[in-house]
Amino acid sequence: MEIYLGVDVGSVTTKLAALDENEGLVGSLYLRTQGKPIVMVQQGMRDIAECLPAGAVVRGVGTTGSARYLAGVLVGADVVKNEITAHAVGATHYVPDVQTIFEIGGQDSKIIILRQGVVVDFAMNTVCAAGTGSFLDQQASRLSMKIEDFGRQALESQMPVRIAGRCTVFAESDMIHKQQMGHRTEDILYGLCEALVRNYLNNIGLGKEILPPVVFQGGVAFNPGIVRAFEDTLKTKLIVPPYHEVMGAIGAALLAKEEIESHRRETQFRGFGISDMSFHTSSFECKACANICEIAQIMGDGKVVARWGGRCDMWERTSASVEQQA
Template structure:
């Protein structure tokens, strides 16, 4: 079977999606990155292999997400694509008439404005991660409940309390303050959801023309409290697709299918065997100029595969020898 593999290595979760020749989703996997992108890519490959048919033929591999270059070297990617393009392409595949894509992930959040099937504008959170998945996780942990329970209880709120969402530090102190005054935990949680949605729309969505159909995706779209708050704030329905958490990986797979269609070259995919390879990462300080850039190095058996992190081209890319 002809298939295309998309790998999305985000800061918090790692996603793999396999599409067939007709761009139908064959299978996917979604695991926490746990700060170990290399191990998680290997883990995901290992776990997805048994879910694929015997005669699987990977015709193209693409990586996306913040660790896309690292993952690309490990698996032998045919395409390394930024997550904004990947998300837009995937959403357009399922909802061709989409005009606004809201994506909130573990560490960053984006908005993508689409008109007539092409991206016309996009935005990403700037210097602050307020209102992303990590913060919600942290709050659930502080309240000693799972993130699923956290989301469920938000829906039981009758009179949500007002929480300052401008900054997570303020939000947290507000939450503690309200909790110590005796407000119901459900009302505090939903109040937080509303605050995060407001913060998202005021920051990332600033100056963007948000028109329906609106598609909401990324890990945070699992959170029904956020979905409800988003619909209330926007005053319109928000679509959450069935595989919203792996849209980046699906988009990468779609893009590599599109890219490979025009070329006669075979895939550079190194095979599922890479999950057994022992990769070694290290870093050193380049002393070539006063910048002293931190160069990260990926190697196998003492042989350097790739280096990056410099401000100039001295160490960038794969070493030729």
């Protein structure tokens, strides 16, 4: 069996997906990044290798997510793609006629507008993380509730309270105030769902033509409270596709397949052995000019694998030449 792997390393979670040669999902993983992207990629590779049937050969691998370059050098990616393209490719695979994609992840949210299968417009949240998964996580733990129960409880609301969703700091103080006034928890929870949806549609959805079918994906799509709030506001049914939480990884795998097939080349995949390699990261300040950039350095088994973080490409060049010598 031929396998194409997709790795999506986001701020909060790391997702892996393995597709077979017919683009069917063979296995997927959804892990918490826990601030340790390298360790999670290694662990993810170990776990996904176990899901694969015997005799499976990896033909290509793609990475995406905010740590896509890091993940790319770790696994030896054939394509390193931004999240927008990866999510769009993933969603069109399951819902070919999709016209709008809502994607809400741990720290960012996106809206992607497609027409006839092609991305024509998109937006990502800019300076503010209000209304993303991390905030919901944080509020759930403040109410000592599991995030998995959040949405279910929100659905029991009869009389949602109004919460300011523009800013997480204000939303939180608003929620505490409503609690202290004696409002029911489920009403506050659903009020929060509505606030986040309002914030999403007023910020990144501003001026976008939201046409059905609307696909909702990313970790937050697990939350039925948010799904209902979207449907109530937009008066449209949302499609939450299967494997919505690993859609970016699926997209990355599909892009890897496309890359390998269109160029008829061999994969650069380093093999599942990377799980047992020891990777070290360190950083230093470059003093070559007044910018004093922080350069991050990734070492794999004692060799420099990558360096980046500079305002110029001085260290990126050096790491390339180091690799050639090695």
